[in-house]
Amino acid sequence: MRTEAERRHANIDEKIVNAGYVIEQELRISNAVIVLGVNPDLLDKEHTTPYVTWETDKDKKDFYWGHYFKDRYSAERDLVKRGNEKVRYFDRITGFYKQQTERDER
Numbered sequence: 001m002r003t004e005a006e007r008r009h010a011n012i013d014e015k016i017v018n019a020g021y022v023i024e025q026e027l028r029i030s031n032a033v034i035v036l037g038v039n040p041d042l043l044d045k046e047h048t049t050p051y052v053t054w055e056t057d058k059d060k061k062d063f064y065w066g067h068y069f070k071d072r073y074s075a076e077r078d079l080v081k082r083g084n085e086k087v088r089y090f091d092r093i094t095g096f097y098k099q100q101t102e103r104d105e106r
Contacts, residue, residue: 018063021052025076027083030090033058034082036075051075053082 016023021037033056042050049068053075056063067082069075090096 016060018054018060023060025079027079027086028058029083029086031058032086032090033060034079034086035060035063036079038072053078055082 016035018037019039020041021039023035023037025036027034035054035056037052037054039050039052042048049070051069051072051074053067053069054063055065067075067078069078
């Protein structure tokens, strides 16, 4: 018998499913992973949010900070926005952008 965690996050036919959402897209930025999921059971229903973006670990075992959407385009925009935020974050903590700018100015 499966545990609750196993039911919530199942790897079915090589697809990753979390809480009923099938992970369809992912962005990897350094050690951060941001995914977009679709819940096929909610696609044709009114007043639902069939799309989600989550941050996750590199093994896609823990999903957190979900943003839920009614349409795919909004979810895809959020996926890109979150990716850009991670790039800016890693640039700040590593000093990468500053190093690149200084190198370009020489």
